Amino acid sequence: MSASAVYILDVKGKVLISRNYRGDIDMSVIDKFMPLVMEREEESIVTPIISHGNNTFVYIKYNNLYLVSTTKKNANVALVFSFLHKLVQIFVEYFKELEEESIRDNFVIVYELLDEVMDFGYPQTTDSKILQEYITQEGQKLEVAPRPPMAVTNAVSWRSDGIKYRKNEVFLDVIESVNLLVSANGNVLRSEIVGSVKMRVFLSGMPELRLGLNDKVLFESTGRGKSKSVELEDVKFHQCVRLSRFENDRTISFIPPDGEFELMSYRLNTHVKPLIWVESVIERHVHSRVEYMIKAKSQFKRRSTANNVEIIIPVPMDADSPKFKTTVGSCKYVPELNSVVWSIKSFPGGKEYLMRAHFGLPSVENEDAEGRPPISIKFEIPYFTVSGIQVRYLKIIEKSGYQALPWVRYITQNGDYQLRTN
Amino acid sequence: MAVHRLDREKTVLAKQLQDPLIMGDDYQRRFLLAKVLSYTNEGEDMYMLLPSMVKLLAHPDLCVKKLAGEVLIQHRKDTTEMVLLAINTLVQDAEESNPMIRGLALRTLSSLHHEAVTEHLERILVKTLSDRSAQVRRVAVLACAKLYRKSPSSVREAGIIDILYGMIRDPDPTVVINCLSALEEILKEEGGVVINKAIAYHLVKKLQSFPTWSQVQVLVFLKKYSLADEEEAFDVMNATDFCLEQNSATVVVTCLELFLHLLRDLPHLHAEVFKRSQASLTGHLSSGNVELIYFIINVILGAPKEAQANFSQNFHSFFCHNKDPLYLKLKKIEILPRLITEENGISVLEELSLYCVSGSTDVSLHAIRALGLIQQEKLFLSEACCKKFQALIQSSSPSIVSNLLQVLQDLEIAETTFWENLLSPKCQSFNTITDDNGRAAFLYLLGEHLCDCEDAFRVVEQCVDEFDDLKDRHVKVHLLDAATKMFLVHPFELQGLLGSLLEMAAADSDLEVKTRACFLYRLLESGADTAKAVLLNIPT
Numbered sequence: 012m013s014a015s016a017v018y019i020l021d022v023k024g025k026v027l028i029s030r031n032y033r034g035d036i037d038m039s040v041i042d043k044f045m046p047l048v049m050e051r052e053e054e055s056i057v058t059p060i061i062s063h064g065n066n067t068f069v070y071i072k073y074n075n076l077y078l079v080s081t082t083k084k085n086a087n088v089a090l091v092f093s094f095l096h097k098l099v100q101i102f103v104e105y106f107k108e109l110e111e112e113s114i115r116d117n118f119v120i121v122y123e124l125l126d127e128v129m130d131f132g133y134p135q136t137t138d139s140k141i142l143q144e145y146i147t148q149e150g151q152k153l154e155v156a157p158r159p160p161m162a163v164t165n166a167v168s169w170r171s172d173g174i175k176y177r178k179n180e181v182f183l184d185v186i187e188s189v190n191l192l193v194s195a196n197g198n199v200l201r202s203e204i205v206g207s208v209k210m211r212v213f214l215s216g217m218p219e220l221r222l223g224l225n226d227k228v229l230f231e232s233t234g235r236g237k238s239k240s241v242e243l244e245d246v247k248f249h250q251c252v253r254l255s256r257f258e259n260d261r262t263i264s265f266i267p268p269d270g271e272f273e274l275m276s277y278r279l280n281t282h283v284k285p286l287i288w289v290e291s292v293i294e295r296h297v298h299s300r301v302e303y304m305i306k307a308k309s310q311f312k313r314r315s316t317a318n319n320v321e322i323i324i325p326v327p328m329d330a331d332s333p334k335f336k337t338t339v340g341s342c343k344y345v346p347e348l349n350s351v352v353w354s355i356k357s358f359p360g361g362k363e364y365l366m367r368a369h370f371g372l373p374s375v376e377n378e379d380a381e382g383r384p385p386i387s388i389k390f391e392i393p394y395f396t397v398s399g400i401q402v403r404y405l406k407i408i409e410k411s412g413y414q415a416l417p418w419v420r421y422i423t424q425n426g427d428y429q430l431r432t433n
Numbered sequence: 434m435a436v437h438r439l440d441r442e443k444t445v446l447a448k449q450l451q452d453p454l455i456m457g458d459d460y461q462r463r464f465l466l467a468k469v470l471s472y473t474n475e476g477e478d479m480y481m482l483l484p485s486m487v488k489l490l491a492h493p494d495l496c497v498k499k500l501a502g503e504v505l506i507q508h509r510k511d512t513t514e515m516v517l518l519a520i521n522t523l524v525q526d527a528e529e530s531n532p533m534i535r536g537l538a539l540r541t542l543s544s545l546h547h548e549a550v551t552e553h554l555e556r557i558l559v560k561t562l563s564d565r566s567a568q569v570r571r572v573a574v575l576a577c578a579k580l581y582r583k584s585p586s587s588v589r590e591a592g593i594i595d596i597l598y599g600m601i602r603d604p605d606p607t608v609v610i611n612c613l614s615a616l617e618e619i620l621k622e623e624g625g626v627v628i629n630k631a632i633a634y635h636l637v638k639k640l641q642s643f644p645t646w647s648q649v650q651v652l653v654f655l656k657k658y659s660l661a662d663e664e665e666a667f668d669v670m671n672a673t674d675f676c677l678e679q680n681s682a683t684v685v686v687t688c689l690e691l692f693l694h695l696l697r698d699l700p701h702l703h704a705e706v707f708k709r710s711q712a713s714l715t716g717h718l719s720s721g722n723v724e725l726i727y728f729i730i731n732v733i734l735g736a737p738k739e740a741q742a743n744f745s746q747n748f749h750s751f752f753c754h755n756k757d758p759l760y761l762k763l764k765k766i767e768i769l770p771r772l773i774t775e776e777n778g779i780s781v782l783e784e785l786s787l788y789c790v791s792g793s794t795d796v797s798l799h800a801i802r803a804l805g806l807i808q809q810e811k812l813f814l815s816e817a818c819c820k821k822f823q824a825l826i827q828s829s830s831p832s833i834v835s836n837l838l839q840v841l842q843d844l845e846i847a848e849t850t851f852w853e854n855l856l857s858p859k860c861q862s863f864n865t866i867t868d869d870n871g872r873a874a875f876l877y878l879l880g881e882h883l884c885d886c887e888d889a890f891r892v893v894e895q896c897v898d899e900f901d902d903l904k905d906r907h908v909k910v911h912l913l914d915a916a917t918k919m920f921l922v923h924p925f926e927l928q929g930l931l932g933s934l935l936e937m938a939a940a941d942s943d944l945e946v947k948t949r950a951c952f953l954y955r956l957l958e959s960g961a962d963t964a965k966a967v968l969l970n971i972p973t
Contacts, residue, residue, distance in 0.1 A: 031507075034544070034546060057759065059727060071724045072758075089649075090649050090650075092728060093725065096722055096724075119464065122470065133614050137646065145533065167642075200784070201752065426719070427754065
């Protein structure tokens with residue numbers, strides 16, 4: 012793999028910033044990019060890899076931006092995709108959001124970052140935590156000149172020496188996202204839980220951490236088969252976790268990176284009752300109106316509450332004069348999304364709410380058939396995990412012997428949560 | 434006008450670069466340089482500002498050094514004197530105590546790509562390759578590759594190749610990877626870097642401690658290792674198979690590719706490798722990283738049939754999402770028929786028929802094609818597919834009907850009742866087929882399957898009446914064929930019609946239509962039996 016150059020373009024294909032890494036191409040080759048994309052879109056053969064002469068454009072789209080890498084040689088496309096996505100992630104961590112504006116406003120930093128993440132077309136340091144140590148918004152003077160990233164003598168490449176905090180704390184978030192796909196006749200087509208354990212670590216020195224979960228395999232091997240436990244599938248760990256130990260005795264032990272990172276992720280394919288269920292009756296009266304009756308049901312325990320629930324109901328593009336009636340929450344017509352958004356701030360378990368919507372339709376029918384986009388739902392249930400996973404302990408050992416506080420939080424939220432309509 | 438404005442702008446920039454007030458302020462100074470650099474990137478000639486840039490190379494602000502260096506690099510072709518002036522500062526910087534400055538100076542110097550730099554660079558490189566800072570070593574190693582492009586002989590003569598081979602054992606992972614990459618470029622003509630047993634084993638041993646990028650690249654480089662025997666392949670796989678469970682999809686895919694490469698002489702084990710990585714790959718399908726998902730599906734599509742079967746149980750993960758870009762939807766539609774088993778067949782079929790009525794014509798066309806494919810290949814679903822076709826032909830959307838007809842054209846379905854039920858009701862509403870591709874396909878199908886139907890004659894009659902308005906070549910050709918075939922079956926009813934059609938077509942401006950008409954005319958002349966044998970496949 013080696014990328015000749017990386018460009019960031021706006022939606023019209025204008026170059027916002029570019030970096031020539033190898034000096035082996037004419038930078039103006041990018042002018043061909045947008046016409047090529049358009050041409051292919053026209054013929055519906057656009058793909059994220061476009062060859063043109065002896066150049067290949069490999070690109071991703073993010074918000075309204077194109078991140079394009081050009082390469083002359085046979086590149087590892089998967090690596091380029093991940094690299095570009097990594098780039099997006101770095102920018103998001105720097106600027107909160109990556110859009111045209113943030114690139115213009117932070118031109119210098121974007122440039123510095125582009126300069127740092129790649130050399131001669133080969134990826135270099137892309138860990139934003141380490142980058143933030145020496146590329147900052149503020150000016151740098153020689154007297155406070157940054158040290159190079161990470162001491163080479165370190166046993167681990169993901170943590171620098173000499174980190175110090177006054178208060179040693181660890182925050183552990185167990186977040187479970189529910190992916191759900193329900194067919195128009197109410198059958199659950201796909202239901203899966205994607206769990207992730209995220210950490211924010213503010214610990215001094217080189218701490219050793221050990222995490223205990225109610226892991227079924229562990230419980231069974233230690234004769235606690237009867238206690239409530241969870242069978243984790245497809246567990247993936249951050250690089251810092253000692254895999255050999257996990258394989259031997261299921262211990263999750265590691266020296267954490269500093270700051271925020273994802274420690275592990277897992278998947279559960281077990282069918283669970285959909286947490287929020289929506290039934291819809293849609294009556295279309297062609298040329299005059301369309302009526303919706305939406306029933307939302309919370310199917311989790313009464314003591315839990317879903318917060319910030321948003322039920323997004325697609326409506327025809329040419330719908331007009333919206334009218335709503337609902338007992339709970341508020342409704343809003345969002346023309347940009349061609350949808351009604353029904354928001355319910357707090358939705359306790361075991362409840363059922365109703366909403367009715369009415370739209371006018373123009374007497375002239377819209378030419379192109381739109382298909383039937385699904386209803387999607389956003390929600391967040393704190394203090395609750397669908398899988399029942401629990402953190403039993405988090406041990407922190409550092410040679411200086413300080414006491415550190417672990418904080419644990421559980422959240423269940425929507426992933427790709429969609430219900431198809433008739 | 435624009436040129437003048439730009440010239441003025443340059444003069445202002447030059448002045449500002451001298452202004453101590455602006456240059457004394459961190460933010461304004463950087464902003465100013467960024468402006469110069471954007472102009473440079475747009476291809477503007479900033480030659481007049483280069484002296485200031487050279488001066489700024491010695492500035493204490495690292496960012497300013499970097500930006501000024503970049504402007505200079507982009508103008509390197511136009512000026513030898515400025516490069517010469519810059520060399521001094523850069524060479525000095527390369528001796529600095531701060532490794533960040535040493536690294537940057539080395540990077541700028543090597544990117545200048547100028548004859549004047551070569552001898553300095555060679556000297557500095559040999560020194561910095563053993564620098565105590567990893568950051569500097571990383572830059573130095575890649576600088577070797579840059580130097581090689583300018584002056585291959587100096588790299589060879591300075592013994593840099595041996596040094597680089599030695600540095601594969603460097604404690605810093607990025608240095609290791611840079612070494613491999615640099616050697617690969619330098620030794621390109623001899624087939625790239627040589628991975629011998631010692632290097633391969635060293636890399637495998639260190640793999641787990643490497644960051645993601647480096648892991649990917651090591652896995653790629655390991656492909657170059659030539660195995661002593663089969664057993665060794667399994668040793669390497671055992672040592673690297675933790676990569677199949679990584680949370681980076683790229684690592685997983687690259688590792689998968691390595692395994693397939695190692696097992697290239699044992700193809701019966703390929704399915705096993707896919708089985709091992711199945712869970713991991715499927716997991717990434719819900720990652721939301723659409724480009725990578727596209728890539729993963731492509732990898733699975735390239736796998737042998739038995740290997741694809743591993744993904745059947747998770748066929749749900751390949752369902753289209755409403756927001757997927759078109760290319761991804763089409764890929765998913767392509768793979769779904771291959772995941773069909775006796776158990777999930779109906780579910781997949783239901784899902785695909787949903788896509789058939791999608792708002793996007795392309796999605797619909799591909800989904801219908803997928804149904805066609807299933808109909809032909811999966812016997813146990815062929816009837817279910819036919820039912821779907823029956824339902825689709827009644828769609829009110831002209832584009833769906835047209836797509837369906839085009840797909841049906843290529844299907845071999847022996848049951849005549851199927852065709853009668855499907856086509857004859859459509860004859861009455863022939864006018865709802867609006868596009869030429871659909872009409873051509875419909876006429877073709879009539880000729881093939883419905884030569885016995887009054888309604889079909891009406892359609893042909895109507896088309897003959899409107900012959901002068903027909904534009905599309907294929908519609909005309911298929912009309913000719915259909916009319917002739919019907920004539921052969923029902924000569925009495927169609928004689929007149931065919932006569933006038935052939936006359937019109939023979940006088941058509943389109944050569945292909947003309948030839949077809951003449952061909953059919955001669956065929957008919959040679960006797961009904963011959964014509965039937967040729968067109969209707971009835972033996973004489």
